[in-house]
Amino acid sequence: MQIKGVEWVSWVDYPGQICTTVFYDGCNLRCPFCHNALLVWESTALPPVDQAELLKKLGERRELVPAVCISGGEPTLSSGLPDLVMNLKSLGLKIKLDTNGTRPKLLKKLLADGLLDYVAMDIKSPWDKYRQVVGTKVDVKAVQTSVKLLTTMAPAYEFRTTVVPGLLNETDLLVMGQELAGASKYVLQQFRPVKPLLDPDLEQQQPFPKEFLQAVAAKLHNYVAEIEIRG
Ligand code: SF4
Numbered sequence: 001m002q003i004k005g006v007e008w009v010s011w012v013d014y015p016g017q018i019c020t021t022v023f024y025d026g027c028n029l030r031c032p033f034c035h036n037a038l039l040v041w042e043s044t045a046l047p048p049v050d051q052a053e054l055l056k057k058l059g060e061r062r063e064l065v066p067a068v069c070i071s072g073g074e075p076t077l078s079s080g081l082p083d084l085v086m087n088l089k090s091l092g093l094k095i096k097l098d099t100n101g102t103r104p105k106l107l108k109k110l111l112a113d114g115l116l117d118y119v120a121m122d123i124k125s126p127w128d129k130y131r132q133v134v135g136t137k138v139d140v141k142a143v144q145t146s147v148k149l150l151t152t153m154a155p156a157y158e159f160r161t162t163v164v165p166g167l168l169n170e171t172d173l174l175v176m177g178q179e180l181a182g183a184s185k186y187v188l189q190q191f192r193p194v195k196p197l198l199d200p201d202l203e204q205q206q207p208f209p210k211e212f213l214q215a216v217a218a219k220l221h222n223y224v225a226e227i228e229i230r231g
Pocket residue numbers: 027028029030031033034035036040072073074100122
């Protein structure tokens with residue numbers, strides 16, 4: 001697993017911060033709606049980013065861009081992630097991690113060491129549909145452990161779900177709200193049928209109307225304090 005992409009300035013990847021976003025390649029899930037196919041398959045077409053150069057540049061720009069979002073792929077699959085996070089912290093940068101929550105052991109260590117300022121964790125579906133929605137075998141208990149870790153240890157966090165018609169419906173979303181009851185923030189992300197998606201059949205799928213997401217969000221307030229609709 002290597003860093004294969006950098007977006008030097010992002011206004012949208014870290015709530016309330018301007019950040020640089022780095023993208024690890026490789027993922028242990030195969031969500032059909034994933035639009036990072038090249039990263040997921042660990043393509044050799046993408047050259048790795050030189051980490052020494054990356055750290056140097058981030059250090060030079062930290063007054064202007066004070067935060068980093070570590071995304072992917074799935075960053076927690078990389079054995080180099082703890083070192084990267086420590087190096088970024090030593091530069092005084094705020095750190096947000098994007099994760100699918102399948103590696104709770106590493107997540108716990110990073111949180112216990114105070115290395116993460118914000119974690120955004122994907123919740124793909126109700127627990128009993130996970131295997132069906134992520135397109136491969138998955139340890140649902142590990143994901144549930146990560147949910148618990150965030151609600152008890154993270155300084156700030158969000159759970160987020162890409163709402164894909166055909167994969168999720170209103171009942172699913174309300175069940176997910178119940179399963180996350182007591183969490184501080186839940187984000188409903190609008191599905192975007194941009195090409196290429198991991199499952200090309202979904203490229204023809206139209207998103208739910210915004211009014212649908214708004215109506216579901218109103219009901220989810222029964223379970224989670226803050227609901228955001230994104231996209
Ligand atoms: S959307 Fe799914 S397949 Fe794509 S990077 Fe995230 S967890 Fe992996």
